[in-house]
Amino acid sequence: MLPPRGDAAAALVVRGLVKRYGRRTALDGLDLEARRGEVTAVLGPNGAGKTTLVECCTGLRRPDGGSLSVLGLDPRADGRPLAARTGVLLQDGGLPGGAPAEAVLRLVAAQHSDPMDVPELARLLGVDGFGRTNVRRLSGGQKQRLALACAVVGRPELAFLDEPSTGLDPHARAVVWDLLEQLRAAGTAVLLTTHSMAEAERLADAVVVVRDGRAVASGTVEELTSSGPEVLRFGAPAGLPLDALRAALPTSVATDEAEPGRYEVTALRPGAVDPQVVATAASWCAAQGVLPQGLAVGRRSLEDVVLELTGGPSRWAA
Numbered sequence: 001m002l003p004p005r006g007d008a009a010a011a012l013v014v015r016g017l018v019k020r021y022g023r024r025t026a027l028d029g030l031d032l033e034a035r036r037g038e039v040t041a042v043l044g045p046n047g048a049g050k051t052t053l054v055e056c057c058t059g060l061r062r063p064d065g066g067s068l069s070v071l072g073l074d075p076r077a078d079g080r081p082l083a084a085r086t087g088v089l090l091q092d093g094g095l096p097g098g099a100p101a102e103a104v105l106r107l108v109a110a111q112h113s114d115p116m117d118v119p120e121l122a123r124l125l126g127v128d129g130f131g132r133t134n135v136r137r138l139s140g141g142q143k144q145r146l147a148l149a150c151a152v153v154g155r156p157e158l159a160f161l162d163e164p165s166t167g168l169d170p171h172a173r174a175v176v177w178d179l180l181e182q183l184r185a186a187g188t189a190v191l192l193t194t195h196s197m198a199e200a201e202r203l204a205d206a207v208v209v210v211r212d213g214r215a216v217a218s219g220t221v222e223e224l225t226s227s228g229p230e231v232l233r234f235g236a237p238a239g240l241p242l243d244a245l246r247a248a249l250p251t252s253v254a255t256d257e258a259e260p261g262r263y264e265v266t267a268l269r270p271g272a273v274d275p276q277v278v279a280t281a282a283s284w285c286a287a288q289g290v291l292p293q294g295l296a297v298g299r300r301s302l303e304d305v306v307l308e309l310t311g312g313p314s315r316w317a318a
């Protein structure tokens with residue numbers, strides 16, 4: 001694990017956080033920091049403890065051990081001042097069911113001293129399209145957009161966003177990503193939990209990988225993915241015979257169909273994936289009569305790293 005980057009820009013400092021539910025330990029000594037003007041993405045499989053972390057940070061749950069500093073305050077003792085300075089999006093929304101969407105947003109805005117412009121935010125997140133609809137009647141994605149609007153309307157210094165783009169269509173997701181970039185540019189510290197590697201790659205200034213209630217790695221996407229061997233990847237029809245390709249390539253690379261239709265030529269020593277290897281693989285594809293889709297040389301993807309750190313695909317499927 002990379003050393004923590006403790007400094008004055010940290011809006012959230014979590015040290016050795018422990019939370020148990022009966023005999024189940026959800027957080028087992030978790031360390032994490034989130035800095036102002038940065039998006040910190042918390043990644044990890046189902047049950048890793050991400051939501052419990054957000055619930056502890058927002059004062060909804062009492063930790064059993066460790067320490068928490070939220071904008072220099074204690075989330076349970078200083079709930080009131082923190083409510084004015086933080087924004088929270090929880091997975092189950094927590095919206096009142098009996099009022100129209102835009103009225104709910106106005107109500108939340110009125111609780112803040114310098115809220116964003118409500119009509120403008122409503123337009124940005126598409127809340128204006130269902131502003132008069134009762135919250136109870138909103139679709140999952142509409143509720144999610146309203147809950148996100150409520151979380152950010154008070155211009156929070158620190159925003160806790162638990163899976164903000166889950167259930168959103170691609171257009172809404174792009175809008176949410178733009179909004180998160182605006183928050184970051186305004187100096188907000190954003191703690192984002194997500195299962196979307198694309199979201200983390202696009203937005204995260206820092207990534208914390210959580211497994212079994214502990215941070216098992218942290219750093220930038222670049223720091224986490226820059227180690228490991230170079231790999232030539234391409235897509236082609238599944239089940240192509242690889243023997244001829246293996247015979248044509250040097251022994252300094254290993255060739256596999258990593259998953260059906262996804263081929264990888266991995267360097268077994270530094271520099272082994274060289275231009276000649278790329279040309280050989282392309283010629284082999286030509287001999288097979290196939291066009292290699294997305295042929296590219298790179299290192300591990302963020303998904304590869306996270307799967308490796310958290311125990312592989314079977315663990316994620318559990």
Ligand SMILES: Nc1ncnc2c1ncn2[C@@H]1O[C@H](COP(=O)(O)OP(=O)(O)OP(=O)(O)O)[C@@H](O)[C@H]1O
Nearest residue numbers: 021024025026044045046047048049050051052053
């Ligand atoms: N209220 C609760 N009572 C008992 N156990 C709980 C409770 N909430 C969470 N847990 C357990 O604590 C562990 C961590 O759960 P948590 O919801 O924090 O994980 P998560 O990383 O957010 O998962 P997901 O990705 O599925 O949202 C899990 O084993 C879960 O079953």
